[in-house]
Amino acid sequence: MINKINQYFFSFNELNFDEEKLIRAFKDFSTQNVPLLKNTWNQLYSFIQQNCKAVAGYRYFESDSISYQNNILIIDDTQFNLSPIIYRDLKDATDIILFVCTIGNKLEEKVQELVSSGDTISAFILDRIASELVELTADLLENKIQSELTSVGYNLTNRYSPGYCGWSVSDQKKFFSLLPENFCGVRLTESSLMLPIKSVSGIYGTAHNLIRKDYHCEICDDEFCYRRKTDKGIII
Amino acid sequence: MNFSFDENYLLSQLALCIERGKLNSSSKFPADMISQPGVEELLPELLSRNISPKIILDNGLLIGMNRVGEKFRDGKIFIPDVLISAKAMNAAMEILRPYIVKGDLKLKGKVILATVKGDLHNIGKNLVRMVLEGGGWEVIDLGIDVSSDKILDALKTNDIKAVGLSALLTTTMLNMKDIVRDIKNNFPEIPVAVGGAPLNQRFADEINADLYSPDPQGMLDYLNNNFSLN
Structure with missing residues (x-):
């Protein structure tokens, strides 16, 4: 019903990052300084458009490869010690999807170049834009996967990444061992850092007629998590 | 006047x-x-x-x-x-x-900043650097992927008031423990501040860091409050 392994290349235009999303991503800028933000965006726009190389891919594991026991998810004999937050969302899934997204290393190189030239504010702005772009890449991939699954009545859980929601980032090594080498051009350092740095990896569960739950930020103690939601359901 | x-x-x-x-x-x-x-x-x-x-x-x-x-x-x-x-x-x-x-104008003092061994994230440390320099401090930026040895060498050759360590991964933040221990063993009077996305006060306490701050201003306030002007 869905390819076991798949990879997509997205153009910058497909990511649909416009000025409205820019302002939303920088809502901590005071109104009086928004001209600086827009000016920096205009200066960097053509570089970003030409050098944002969005790639996303996934591997699909059917139920015969998966088992669960006490916060542990086992895929093809590889054990993931998920946190209770993630486990309670995934445990009803029959199938599992592991995914990786990246926008390449050119924007990160430009950030370093700006830092070296002393333009730390432009570096800060570009770094945050790059983080937004890789999240948008993950959103596009999610749309692709969900549209394929919808035709057979399957839904996705929330997506979770090693290093968040109590899942240790050290599980990245096991995670990547289940994917083809250099999948989407992403590799791991010894300390489990993904290169290019602007990359996202993560997991979905999926099942027939699954109902997607809310994230459980209220029981997590990571108060500075960038995906944390307020009681109004808004990411702060 | x-x-x-x-x-x-x-x-x-x-x-x-x-x-x-x-x-x-x-x-x-x-x-x-x-x-x-x-x-x-x-x-x-x-x-x-x-x-x-x-x-x-x-x-x-x-x-x-x-x-x-x-x-x-x-x-x-x-x-x-x-x-x-x-x-x-x-x-x-x-x-x-x-x-x-x-020598007509003296800054408040020198501070070391470093992203710890195994970690290549630069931007957070650079934001701290910018705020500290803006607050009148001189920063010796040792860069990314920095081991204890490099920090100890800088401490030996400079009059340093404090060290700030940054990490963005739960794996690399563990390297902070060894670095803080090495600094404390060799320079017990030097306060060490730690920061970065996965850290919290509990972790900072566990590794005997003197300060955890989720933002650059916290480190600037700490330095200003603990060290008098020249």
Whole structure:
């Protein structure tokens, strides 16, 4: 019903990052300084458009490869010690999807170049834009996967990444061992850092007629998590 | 020292320009100060009136930066606005650099910053650097993927007030423990501040760090509160 392994290349235009999303991503800028933000965006726009190389891919594991026991998810004999937050969302899934997204290393190189030239504010702005772009890449991939699954009545859980929601980032090594080498051009350092740095990896569960739950930020103690939601359901 | 009304006015305008991040008269931000003079006009004007660099620093620049710190602590502004002010402050310090080189103006002290071994994230540390330099501190930036040895060498060869360590991964933040231990074993009097996305106060306590701060302003406040001015 869905390819076991798949990879997509997205153009910058497909990511649909416009000025409205820019302002939303920088809502901590005071109104009086928004001209600086827009000016920096205009200066960097053509570089970003030409050098944002969005790639996303996934591997699909059917139920015969998966088992669960006490916060542990086992895929093809590889054990993931998920946190209770993630486990309670995934445990009803029959199938599992592991995914990786990246926008390449050119924007990160430009950030370093700006830092070296002393333009730390432009570096800060570009770094945050790059983080937004890789999240948008993950959103596009999610749309692709969900549209394929919808035709057979399957839904996705929330997506979770090693290093968040109590899942240790050290599980990245096991995670990547289940994917083809250099999948989407992403590799791991010894300390489990993904290169290019602007990359996202993560997991979905999926099942027939699954109902997607809310994230459980209220029981997590990571108060500075960038995906944390307020009681109004808004990411702060 | 008494100043004329004009000079007091210029110093208060300079403080305002730092507070609002007004670099020069051609800056397009802040939007409500377009075409007004900025740091790059006011500071040379004060110097040309023989106002000493120390007076300019204490009665203009640092007053502006202190207001920035207060507004940040009160939740009235956030990191981007702090950086914009810090950039204006950095420009001011560049104008004052010849006086620092000659010894006529002393900074508050030297601080080491480093992203710990195994971690290649640079941006958070650089934001801290910008804010500390904007607050009148001299930063020795050891870069990324930094081991204990490199920090200890820098501590041996410089008069350092504190060390700041950054990590962005739960795997690399564990390397902070060894680095803090090595610093404490060799330089027990040197406080170590830690920060980065996966850290929290509990972890900082476990590794015997002296400060955990989720933002650059926290480290600046700590330094200002714990070390007197030269």
